[in-house]
Amino acid sequence: MFFVLLLWELLWIWGLPAYVLGPVAILTHFFTALGSGELYVHIGASLMRSLSGFAIGTLLGIAFGLAAGIARGFDRMLSPMVFLTYPVPKIVMLPLFMLWFGLGDLSKILIIALACFYPMFINAYYGVKAVPTILVWSGLNMGAGRRRIFFRVVVPSALPLIFAGMRVSLALSFIVMFATEMINARSARGHLIREAENSLRFDLMYVSLLSIAILGYAGDQLLRLSRERVLAWQESGA
Amino acid sequence: MRRLVPFVLIGVVLLAWELAARSGLWSPLLFPPLANIAHEFVQFVSRADRLFEAWVSLYRALGGFALAALAGVATGMLMGRSALAAGLLDPLFSGTYAVPKLALFPIFIFMFGIGSLSKVALIFLECLYPIVIITCHGARSVNRVLLWSAQNMGASRARIFRGVVIPATAPFIFAGFRVALPVAMIVVIITEMISSTDGLGYLVIYSLSSLKTDRMLAVVVAIALLGWLLDRALVALRDRLVYWEKLETYYV
Numbered sequence: 001m002f003f004v005l006l007l008w009e010l011l012w013i014w015g016l017p018a019y020v021l022g023p024v025a026i027l028t029h030f031f032t033a034l035g036s037g038e039l040y041v042h043i044g045a046s047l048m049r050s051l052s053g054f055a056i057g058t059l060l061g062i063a064f065g066l067a068a069g070i071a072r073g074f075d076r077m078l079s080p081m082v083f084l085t086y087p088v089p090k091i092v093m094l095p096l097f098m099l100w101f102g103l104g105d106l107s108k109i110l111i112i113a114l115a116c117f118y119p120m121f122i123n124a125y126y127g128v129k130a131v132p133t134i135l136v137w138s139g140l141n142m143g144a145g146r147r148r149i150f151f152r153v154v155v156p157s158a159l160p161l162i163f164a165g166m167r168v169s170l171a172l173s174f175i176v177m178f179a180t181e182m183i184n185a186r187s188a189r190g191h192l193i194r195e196a197e198n199s200l201r202f203d204l205m206y207v208s209l210l211s212i213a214i215l216g217y218a219g220d221q222l223l224r225l226s227r228e229r230v231l232a233w234q235e236s237g238a
Numbered sequence: 239m240r241r242l243v244p245f246v247l248i249g250v251v252l253l254a255w256e257l258a259a260r261s262g263l264w265s266p267l268l269f270p271p272l273a274n275i276a277h278e279f280v281q282f283v284s285r286a287d288r289l290f291e292a293w294v295s296l297y298r299a300l301g302g303f304a305l306a307a308l309a310g311v312a313t314g315m316l317m318g319r320s321a322l323a324a325g326l327l328d329p330l331f332s333g334t335y336a337v338p339k340l341a342l343f344p345i346f347i348f349m350f351g352i353g354s355l356s357k358v359a360l361i362f363l364e365c366l367y368p369i370v371i372i373t374c375h376g377a378r379s380v381n382r383v384l385l386w387s388a389q390n391m392g393a394s395r396a397r398i399f400r401g402v403v404i405p406a407t408a409p410f411i412f413a414g415f416r417v418a419l420p421v422a423m424i425v426v427i428i429t430e431m432i433s434s435t436d437g438l439g440y441l442v443i444y445s446l447s448s449l450k451t452d453r454m455l456a457v458v459v460a461i462a463l464l465g466w467l468l469d470r471a472l473v474a475l476r477d478r479l480v481y482w483e484k485l486e487t488y489y490v
Contacts (some may be wrong), residue, residue, distance in 0.1 A: 077247045087465035089424035092458045137253040175338040179428045213337040220336030
């Protein structure tokens with residue numbers, strides 16, 4: 001990793017086209033931007049959208065996934081629909097969502113929630129399906145009620161997969177957040193003009209890129225930490 | 239009767255849609271009737287220029303995916319079987335895993351131009367991660383006893399690689415492909431929506447700007463169908479090549 005950065009810096013000093021900046025130059029711009037405060041507004045707005053979308057999508061995904069995992073009738077009704085639409089890129093719904101819910105935050109949050117719903121649903125579903133039957137039987141045998149088995153046996157066994165799903169959805173929420181902002185801010189034809197306007201500001205482009213990278217990385221690490229706390233009994237594999 | 243249960247929810251959703259379209263509460267621009275969407279869809283399938291747009295998208299998605307599959311399997315194998323390669327590359331991959339690579343798209347446009355190349359490059363990058371990570375995981379978890387027995391019986395390194403490591407990793411490789419293929423579809427549509435003059439993503443944006451919601455929805459249906467077909471094709475290929483292990487779970 002270090003080697004790549006070094007190579008990049010050396011290449012830059014050696015001479016690359018103007019649209020590529022060296023790591024040191026990017027860092028300098030990054031810190032000036034941090035100082036000026038211009039960045040915080042944008043980061044705040046983006047984070048608000050992606051996190052609320054992530055929260056809605058994840059909660060619904062876990063709830064429906066668990067429900068489909070334990071109740072067969074529900075499973076037979078809901079799962080075909082979910083698995084049929086799973087490989088469909090959810091972002092294509094964005095234009096329609098923009099028509100239904102307006103150009104503002106709501107359509108973006110909902111599309112992020114939709115994108116996060118799928119991996120969560122599938123992971124929670126398979127998490128429940130993979131609960132060892134013996135554990136459920138022993139629970140029943142020892143006289144635990146249905147509620148108790150659900151919270152003490154089913155949910156803890158499904159948790160590792162649920163966390164794996166959350167990791168996927170978190171990454172997805174950032175991707176979709178970014179995509180919605182890029183599509184929405186520029187219509188297909190307005191794009192070129194914007195690009196030309198942007199072309200004088202490579203520094204800002206790289207700065208926002210770096211901040212997105214840092215946010216994505218931080219979110220992932222945070223999730224990993226909480227996973228280790230919650231799943232203290234399980235050896236971390238991923 | 240029981241066999242009909244899976245279609246109940248789909249039926250209910252379609253019915254609700256049709257009711258919303260016919261109720262007159264919303265403009266037909268928001269909820270175009272199903273018949274119009276079906277009509278546009280038939281038009282889509284029967285017109286050569288529309289099918290060409292689908293071909294453009296498919297070609298980009300599969301091109302990027304194929305490149306990522308080649309490079310990703312090679313890198314993943316290397317990382318899984320060699321400690322040195324893992325030490326060098328692992329920080330790079332796990333460090334940048336959660337970073338949305340899509341953010342690089344504006345820079346890719348500058349580097350590779352606004353045509354297909356920048357899109358294929360981005361699809362390559364996005365698909366590379368899941369394939370590398372899952373392949374590496376698989377190559378690492380090859381049963382050690384199998385490796386030892388092969389060595390004991392005098393198999394050469396190349397032979398062990400071909401005869402033991404590759405078959406043992408194959409299910410993981412396909413699991414990685416299965417994660418990466420929808421990603422390729424997503425990225426091709428997004429990039430075409432952001433900047434393009436052809437492809438299905440462009441068609442979505444274009445139909446919307448011309449206020450043809452029914453046409454847009456027909457394209458959405460076509461994209462959904464394409465994604466679903468690709469996934470089925472991959473699963474069929476997997477079941478043929480990795481016939482000794484049944485596919486049961488979605489993720490590793």
